Amino acid sequence: MSSQSIPQQAPAPPLPRLGEITETVTNTIFGKAPLWWLIAFGISSALAGAFVLVLGAVALFGTGLWGINVPIVWGMGITNLVFWIGIGHAGTFISAFLLLMRQSWRNAFSRYAEAMTLFALATAGMFPLFHVGRPEWIFYFAPYPNTMILNPQWLSPLVWDAIAISTYGGISAIFWFLDLIPDIAAMRDKAKRPIPRAFYGFLALGWRSDSNHWERLHKTAYILAALATPLVISVHSVVGLDFAIGNLPGWHHSIFPPYFVAGAIFSGLAMTVIVGIVLRSGYEGLKDFITMDHIDKALKLMLITGLLVTYGYMAETFGGWYKADAFELPLIIERAIGPYAPFYLAMLFFNCILIQLLWFKPVRKNIALILVICVGILIGMWLERFVIVSVSLSYTYLAPTWEVFNFTFWDILTIFGPFGFFFAQFLVFIRFLPSLPISETQQHAVEVAHA
Amino acid sequence: MIMKPEKPLDNPANDELVTDIDRRAALKLMTAAGIATAVAATLTVPFNNEQAVKASAPQDAARGDSPHNWIMIIDLQKCIGCQYCIFACQAVNDVADDMQWNVYLPEVTATGETFHMTRPCLHCRSAPCTDVCPTSATYQRADGLVIMDYDRCIGCRYCQVACPYDVRRFNWTNRRNEERVNTLQPEWGSPEIERRARGVIEKCSFCVQRIDRAYQTGQTPGEDRGVTPACVNICPVGARKFGDLNDETSEVARIVANTPTFRLREELGTEPNVYYVPAEGMIAT
Numbered sequence: 001m002s003s004q005s006i007p008q009q010a011p012a013p014p015l016p017r018l019g020e021i022t023e024t025v026t027n028t029i030f031g032k033a034p035l036w037w038l039i040a041f042g043i044s045s046a047l048a049g050a051f052v053l054v055l056g057a058v059a060l061f062g063t064g065l066w067g068i069n070v071p072i073v074w075g076m077g078i079t080n081l082v083f084w085i086g087i088g089h090a091g092t093f094i095s096a097f098l099l100l101m102r103q104s105w106r107n108a109f110s111r112y113a114e115a116m117t118l119f120a121l122a123t124a125g126m127f128p129l130f131h132v133g134r135p136e137w138i139f140y141f142a143p144y145p146n147t148m149i150l151n152p153q154w155l156s157p158l159v160w161d162a163i164a165i166s167t168y169g170g171i172s173a174i175f176w177f178l179d180l181i182p183d184i185a186a187m188r189d190k191a192k193r194p195i196p197r198a199f200y201g202f203l204a205l206g207w208r209s210d211s212n213h214w215e216r217l218h219k220t221a222y223i224l225a226a227l228a229t230p231l232v233i234s235v236h237s238v239v240g241l242d243f244a245i246g247n248l249p250g251w252h253h254s255i256f257p258p259y260f261v262a263g264a265i266f267s268g269l270a271m272t273v274i275v276g277i278v279l280r281s282g283y284e285g286l287k288d289f290i291t292m293d294h295i296d297k298a299l300k301l302m303l304i305t306g307l308l309v310t311y312g313y314m315a316e317t318f319g320g321w322y323k324a325d326a327f328e329l330p331l332i333i334e335r336a337i338g339p340y341a342p343f344y345l346a347m348l349f350f351n352c353i354l355i356q357l358l359w360f361k362p363v364r365k366n367i368a369l370i371l372v373i374c375v376g377i378l379i380g381m382w383l384e385r386f387v388i389v390s391v392s393l394s395y396t397y398l399a400p401t402w403e404v405f406n407f408t409f410w411d412i413l414t415i416f417g418p419f420g421f422f423f424a425q426f427l428v429f430i431r432f433l434p435s436l437p438i439s440e441t442q443q444h445a446v447e448v449a450h451a
Numbered sequence: 452m453i454m455k456p457e458k459p460l461d462n463p464a465n466d467e468l469v470t471d472i473d474r475r476a477a478l479k480l481m482t483a484a485g486i487a488t489a490v491a492a493t494l495t496v497p498f499n500n501e502q503a504v505k506a507s508a509p510q511d512a513a514r515g516d517s518p519h520n521w522i523m524i525i526d527l528q529k530c531i532g533c534q535y536c537i538f539a540c541q542a543v544n545d546v547a548d549d550m551q552w553n554v555y556l557p558e559v560t561a562t563g564e565t566f567h568m569t570r571p572c573l574h575c576r577s578a579p580c581t582d583v584c585p586t587s588a589t590y591q592r593a594d595g596l597v598i599m600d601y602d603r604c605i606g607c608r609y610c611q612v613a614c615p616y617d618v619r620r621f622n623w624t625n626r627r628n629e630e631r632v633n634t635l636q637p638e639w640g641s642p643e644i645e646r647r648a649r650g651v652i653e654k655c656s657f658c659v660q661r662i663d664r665a666y667q668t669g670q671t672p673g674e675d676r677g678v679t680p681a682c683v684n685i686c687p688v689g690a691r692k693f694g695d696l697n698d699e700t701s702e703v704a705r706i707v708a709n710t711p712t713f714r715l716r717e718e719l720g721t722e723p724n725v726y727y728v729p730a731e732g733m734i735a736t
Contacts, residue, residue: 061624062622062623062624062625062649062650063606063623063650064623064624068623069623070611070617070620070621071617073608073611073612073621074608074612128607131607132605132606132607132608132650133604133605133606133607133608133621133622133649133650133651133652134604134605134606134648134649134650134651135605137603137605138605140585140586140588140603140605141585141586141605150586150587150603151587152585152586152587153584153585153586153587155582155583156582156583156584156585156609157583158583158585158607158609159585162585245583246583246609246612246613247579247613247615247719248612248613248615393612396615396617397615397616397617397716397719398615398616398617400556401617
């Protein structure tokens with residue numbers, strides 16, 4: 001178990017020893033906070049503060065602060081909810097789906113991608129809370145016991161949504177923490193000062209690296225992965241059903257569930273790649289673990305899901321044309337050439353055209369281009385959600401009420417604030433917890449050496 | 452991927468012991484929890500569900516089976532576009548000016564003749580809004596009325612996007628400020644129902660408070676003015692009629708049976724309970 005190699009495309013760098021893997025990862029935490037971290041955390045916190053300001057204002061003065069009114073009654077709240085849940089999807093896809101598929105190259109990504117899932121869900125969770133008119137009663141979504149037998153209304157997709165998302169959040173959190181335990185124990189063992197040792201010691205839950213412990217952890221991880229994998233498909237399918245069940249032009253399509261899942265993994269992978277590149281350039285030592293090979297594989301997955309999304313756009317447009325509905329046709333035409341044309345065309349450009357560059361190997365090796373494409377995808381996927389939610393609502397069954405979305409100051413803050421909220425959580429995570437799965441990376445190194 | 456040694460290491464000393472105690476403790480806890488649940492369930496039986504619901508139901512006629520099916524007929528041939536129905540609705544139900552429950556739209560027929568379209572809530576028999584409400588805050592009573600439980604509404608606005616007729620109104624802000632006043636509130640008297648809170652949906656209820664009063668007093672909505680929706684009472688030309696479709700002797704049932712009528716966007720399958728008598732030049736569908 002010494003001097004084994006990490007999988008690399010030739011030419012391979014010197015082989016890190018297993019202990020060095022631990023060192024490299026723990027050094028990112030016990031070392032002093034680098035300057036880029038402080039700057040990034042400052043910016044994120046400021047944006048997160050803006051987000052909290054929006055939520056506070058909305059709670060205080062009512063959802064009317066957002067530029068929503070008849071007929072566009074779902075705006076930033078739902079658009080961002082769908083966007084952020086989508087961002088979370090890649091995490092579970094990488095950590096659970098690929099674990100079941102025995103794709104051990106995923107290891108470098110799995111930890112921080114799973115953390116992204118959690119933080120994206122936490123961010124997404126804010127939106128329904130403040131989207132509703134009376135957040136103080138939101139627990140009516142839950143089937144809590146009461147003598148009036150007031151249950152939620154099971155026909156409503158929003159109830160399915162609440163159940164799907166909370167299940168997803170729970171499983172993701174357990175899965176993520178379980179995977180962390182051995183690494184937290186490693187942190188505990190490496191910690192020199194008493195407070196970190198107590199902190200990590202508490203979180204390590206008495207992990208002794210006993211073979212029985214490993215045996216059980218191993219089994220539980222597979223069971224949880226098997227539970228989490230269908231959730232990757234189900235959660236965004238249910239989010240898609242929210243719209244597909246709504247009897248509205250632009251929403252009423254059976255393609256929505258699969259198309260939403262593909263879009264979610266697509267945008268999530270884009271965020272994973274961006275964060276991976278930032279981590280690589282931030283911590284020199286991590287370059288040997290999050291390699292260009294990993295990024296290459298993620299980009300190929302991104303291309304596949306992007307093509308699925310493109311198919312979704314085509315199917316949706318074709319379906320609308322084919323059913324020749326008197327209200328669906330104007331919607332299809334209006335969103336392409338009407339006041340929303342910049343949104344719709346930009347969405348098509350970022351999600352369908354720009355990603356075609358990923359067919360070419362030199363592009364998949366060019367960090368700057370990758371960043372441009374990934375940021376483009378994030379913009380494109382946000383626009384997609386906006387187009388589905390608010391643009392469809394602009395052209396409802398009653399032509400006299402047609403309106404164009406009116407962006408207020410609060411809407412703009414609601415778009416950018418959540419990024420700060422998300423990244424602030426993420427930066428805290430990489431500062432205090434191992435952002436790479438130490439033990440799994442070691443295991444992978446051993447496997448590769450034996451192969 | 453997690454490290455898995457070829458053979459589990461043999462150290463029964465600490466590990467087995469810990470597991471044993473844990474399992475016993477867990478079993479004990481589970482048994483205790485099971486017993487506690489059973490006891491709690493038994494104790495709450497007297498207070499249970501159905502009695503509580505029955506006691507809280509405002510009118511038994513509104514729940515379960517109802518012999519009634521309240522409908523409205525709007526005669527587009529008679530309507531002169533005075534909008535009194537809208538004003539009366541605002542006065543009686545305390546509706547803000549920018550959230551009118553009834554709306555008025557001047558329309559033209561295919562042949563170019565103008566007519567006056569007004570639209571209350573259509574109280575669809577197969578209402579898309581009630582199916583999507585996550586909390587059952589909006590539901591259909593057996594007598595056909597689609598109504599709101601303002602206490603139960605959390606304001607998610609799913610019903611608002613599901614309604615193809617733009618019937619529902621949301622209280623975006625408090626009714627305190629200047630722009631949400633009801634200019635049609637009379638100086639004397641008071642509205643029949645409370646002002647709705649910020650963050651809930653509201654909509655035309657066919658003046659449900661009057662229908663409920665009819666059940667208590669034995670009067671007939673559509674005939675006795677005190678229990679007929681305000682918009683129907685005030686119409687100066689009798690363009691709006693209200694009554695029970697299930698009662699074959701009622702005026703509305705006779706009209707629906709003998710006159711060509713149409714309902715809005717029937718192809719959506721919502722089965723509205725508001726029937727329109729087509730204006731001259733319109734072809735009934």
